Amino acid sequence: xxEVAPTPETTPVPAxxxxxxxxxREFTVAERSQAQLVLRRFLQHRAAMISLVVLIMVxxxxxxxxxxxxxQAGDITPDNSQPPSLDHPFxxxxxxxxxxxxxxxxxxxxxxxxxxxxxxxTVVGTIWGSLAGFFGGRTDSLLMRLxxxxxxxxxxxxxxxxxxxxxxxxxxxAVVIAVLYAPYVSRVSRGVxxxxxxxxxxxxxxxxxxxxxxxxxxxxxxxxxxxxLVNLTILVALAIxxxxxxxxxxxxxxxxxxxxxxxxxxxxxxxxxxPWLFYFPGLFxxxxxxxxNFIGDGLRDxxxxxxxxxxx
Amino acid sequence: MLAFAVxxxxxxxxxxxxxxxxxxxxxxxxxxxxxxxxxxxPPAPPNVIxxxxxxxxxxxxxxxxxxxxxxxxxxxxxxxxxVSTMNIGHELGARFWVTxxxxxxxxxxxxxxxxxxxxxxxVKQYTVTDYTTTFLxxxxxxxxxxxxxxxxxxxxxxxxxxxxxxxxxxxxxxxxPPPPGTGAQIVDVLGHMVLPTIALxxxxxxxxxxxxxxxxxxxxxxxxxxxxxxxGLSRRTVxxxxxxxxxxxxxxxxxxxxxxxxxxxxxxxETVFQWKxxxxxxxxxxxxEDVYAASSWLLLTGVIVVMFNLIADLLYGVLDPxxxxx
Numbered sequence: 001x002x003e004v005a006p007t008p009e010t011t012p013v014p015a016x017x018x019x020x021x022x023x024x025r026e027f028t029v030a031e032r033s034q035a036q037l038v039l040r041r042f043l044q045h046r047a048a049m050i051s052l053v054v055l056i057m058v059x060x061x062x063x064x065x066x067x068x069x070x071x072q073a074g075d076i077t078p079d080n081s082q083p084p085s086l087d088h089p090f091x092x093x094x095x096x097x098x099x100x101x102x103x104x105x106x107x108x109x110x111x112x113x114x115x116x117x118x119x120x121x122t123v124v125g126t127i128w129g130s131l132a133g134f135f136g137g138r139t140d141s142l143l144m145r146l147x148x149x150x151x152x153x154x155x156x157x158x159x160x161x162x163x164x165x166x167x168x169x170x171x172x173x174a175v176v177i178a179v180l181y182a183p184y185v186s187r188v189s190r191g192v193x194x195x196x197x198x199x200x201x202x203x204x205x206x207x208x209x210x211x212x213x214x215x216x217x218x219x220x221x222x223x224x225x226x227x228x229l230v231n232l233t234i235l236v237a238l239a240i241x242x243x244x245x246x247x248x249x250x251x252x253x254x255x256x257x258x259x260x261x262x263x264x265x266x267x268x269x270x271x272x273x274x275p276w277l278f279y280f281p282g283l284f285x286x287x288x289x290x291x292x293n294f295i296g297d298g299l300r301d302x303x304x305x306x307x308x309x310x311x312x
Numbered sequence: 313m314l315a316f317a318v319x320x321x322x323x324x325x326x327x328x329x330x331x332x333x334x335x336x337x338x339x340x341x342x343x344x345x346x347x348x349x350x351x352x353x354p355p356a357p358p359n360v361i362x363x364x365x366x367x368x369x370x371x372x373x374x375x376x377x378x379x380x381x382x383x384x385x386x387x388x389x390x391x392x393x394x395v396s397t398m399n400i401g402h403e404l405g406a407r408f409w410v411t412x413x414x415x416x417x418x419x420x421x422x423x424x425x426x427x428x429x430x431x432x433x434x435v436k437q438y439t440v441t442d443y444t445t446t447f448l449x450x451x452x453x454x455x456x457x458x459x460x461x462x463x464x465x466x467x468x469x470x471x472x473x474x475x476x477x478x479x480x481x482x483x484x485x486x487x488x489p490p491p492p493g494t495g496a497q498i499v500d501v502l503g504h505m506v507l508p509t510i511a512l513x514x515x516x517x518x519x520x521x522x523x524x525x526x527x528x529x530x531x532x533x534x535x536x537x538x539x540x541x542x543x544g545l546s547r548r549t550v551x552x553x554x555x556x557x558x559x560x561x562x563x564x565x566x567x568x569x570x571x572x573x574x575x576x577x578x579x580x581x582e583t584v585f586q587w588k589x590x591x592x593x594x595x596x597x598x599x600x601e602d603v604y605a606a607s608s609w610l611l612l613t614g615v616i617v618v619m620f621n622l623i624a625d626l627l628y629g630v631l632d633p634x635x636x637x638x
Contacts, residue, residue, distance in 0.1 A: 149331055152617045153338075153610055154576035157594055161342035161606055164598045241456055245580055248458045249595060264459055268584075271466050278466075282459040289454035 034222070041302035048298020051291035058287060062107040071098035073105035073258070084276050091276040093266075103280050106260040109253060110240055111288070113174045117239035120178035122232045125185020132186065133193030144190065147183035155180050155242060160251040170259070173252050177242055181235055188231050192224045199223075226303035233296035237289040244285050260285050317626055324618050331614045332385075336378045339607025345394050346370065347601050368392050368604075381604065385611075391604030400605050404593060404612060410485050411589035415578050417505060418512035423567065425517040430524025431556060437529065445521070452518040457577050461511040461584035468507050482507060485587040508585045515577050516570070523566050528559040561632045568624030572617050 032040070042048060071077060071088075080096035082088050090099035132143040150158075162176045196202060196219075205215050244261030246252035253259035260281040267277035345368050349356040364370075369377050369392070381391050390400035429449070433442040452460075468480035481487070481504040490497050531537060532555050540550045575590075582591035590609065597605035 145327075145330075149327075149334055152331060152572060152614050153335070154572045154579065154613055156576040156579060157610065157613070158338060160595065160598055161338055161610075165342055237454065241454075244456050245458055248456075249580065249583060251598070261456070261458070264456070264462070268462050271462065272469070275466075278459075278462065282456065282463075285456050285459065286451070286454050289456075290450060293450055293454055 038226075038302045042298055045298035045301060047294045048302075051294035051298070054287065055291040055295065058107065058284070058291075059111065062104050062111065066101065066104040066108065069098075069101055069104070071101045073097075073101040074256075075101065081274055083274075090280045091274070093274065093277055094270065099277060099280060102258060102263060103260070103284055106258045106263050106281055107284050107288070109170050109257060110243055110260045110285070113170050113177070113243045113253070113259070114236045114240040114288075116171065116174035117178045117181060117243070118232050118235040120174065121181035121185050121235055121239075122228060124178065125182040126189045126228060128182060129186035129189030129191075130193050133190040133197070140190075143186070147186050150180065150183045151187075156245055156249075159242065159246055160249060163246060163251045167251065168254060170253050170257060173243060173246065174239075177239055177246075181239065185228075185231060185235070188227060189224070192227050193220075196220055196223055226299075230296055230300045230303065233292060233299060237292040237296070240285060240289055240292075313629060316629070320622060320625055324622060328615065328618055331618070332382060332611055333378060335610035335614055336381060336607045337374065339610055340374070340377070340603045342598055342606050343601035343603055345601045345603055348394070367396070368394070381607070390608040393605055394600055394602045398605075400608050404590070404605075404608055407588065407590045407593045408612065410587060411575075411578055411582065411591065413501075414505060414508055414512065414582070414587070414589065415574055418509045418516065418578075419567070419574060421509060421513040422517040422520065423563075425513065426520035426524055427560065427563075429517070430521040431528055431551075431559075433521075434525045434528035434532065435551060446525075449518040449522055452514055455515065457511070457515045457580045458584055460514060461508070461581050464507045464511050465584060480506060483586050485585075485589060504585075508581050508587065511584070512574070512577050512581045515581075516574055519570070520563065520566060524559065524563060527562055528555060531555045531559045561628065564624045564627050564631065568620045571620045572613070575613050575616070 066073070075098060077088075077092060077096045077098055079088065079092050081094055082092045084091045088098050088100060090103055092098055093102075128143060128147070132140040159176055159180055162179075163173055167173050167176060202215060202219055205219055210218075240260075243252055244259060244264070247259045247261030248265040250265070253262055255262070263281035264278060264285075267274070267281070271278050346361060346364060349361055349364060369380060372380070384391060388401050390404065393400050429445050433445040436442050465482045468482045471480055472478055472482075481500075485501070485504050486497075487500050487504075491500050532551075537550055537555050540554050541547070545554075578589070579591035579594060581587075582589045583595065586592075590612075594606065594609045596602070597609060
């Protein structure tokens, strides 16, 4: 518990006299806010920090590296069916497209879909769940039974049906997936709202005469933010897996656009002759989903106020 | 217990009825069954289109269409298919038996794997074993199901090439035509199941093993386990007889809740291994705008999921004596 500030009895800090620039103290203990504590705990979570660095590198590679690379996605080079080399680190396909550029473009689109899904599903789901938790009674049962029903069905099946009719471009795919993940978020946020509503400090704040707005802004939102943030992170990983699977089945992102799932699907017919086409997009999906899960795990640990032990 | 079971089954009925409306609405909005006819070149004659419109009940509004579909279900009629010769009920029934054996075996393997791995990493918390299994769990959680399945399939093909014989089957749910004799047919079916089952089990076990680990750790820190140890019982006896039994109870609920995502995983796995199962049925239905087939598929999976949750609820009461159905 080394980040807990000592109580005033143990830190005799003399009050600085007016006009005095600085006071010589025996020792000082900086007061830390909740956010600083969380940040410290997160920084000490080794797996999460390594994952964050790797993920940032992947994102930079996809968005900045793609611009600097000497081939653009869609360029047809004279070398076709080349195995990985210095000129083509990920090889080329049958018509000579540089796969490094293609995988970076696929990564950009898959990430765009995944992040849009996470944000949109979180917003819709949080409103959905908070309304249910806040109003209770009939509104609650109606909203939550609807969520239960959607969760009864295999996501990928419903997503394929909706995407077949409403999909086509990457943002429409994102909307379809987000709508299906919103019920998950609504369950989580409803649980948070219900448990926070009963907390003593909310009651105490109300007893002290705090207004509803103050209770929501100062107490409910900051305390609910943690679970919602962790959930949002995990959603990015879930969404990238669902989008790539959907694109693999042929209902997600369509050519001429590309996604990591579509690249894998195009590669599988020539797996024996051009295996490099298959491995690299798959590895990118794994690295992205893996690092995001570790970051989510680290965030969950860091945000847990019960957490005493800092991981070694 | 019996009263609880009866009440629980009675509650499932309105849920299923409501679900049937939602899956119907989802299914019929998944496409326009006339689109393939309209896009034909040269276009289909108007009288053919008019006949199809009537045959597929497209001249009726959504609600009456739903009720006639629902009424048909009670006589085993799942609605007209765009392929006029296909009986959706028969076809879906045949596909169901292909898929259910994949799902059932994969779930059994995944559960055994999850319990073994979860308990092992809980008992050896913060050791190399724990860190390795944790990392592997995270890896499989991040692994796209289709990618793992293709990898296994390719491994099977390479293996066959290396030994120069068809040892591992990589395509289809059975050989076509099936080999003569019941015994040979069973071996043939099992041989085709090996790779898809491994793929589906590996994708599914990871989250359950994380859950088992957490649940086991919680139980291991409880008072009654400490008491059993202080009575002088061996660590092994306490772990198996006291801790494990309690720790596994919540896993029933988690497994039941995950059944929908396993069916989704089976759709992808079947596609990779080119099985003619429920996955192919669904994807073909969507591609050919066969809206009643799509609705029927969703309804069948909905029924499976509801039944699984019902069984889990009842099992929970049997396993956990603390639960009273008052």
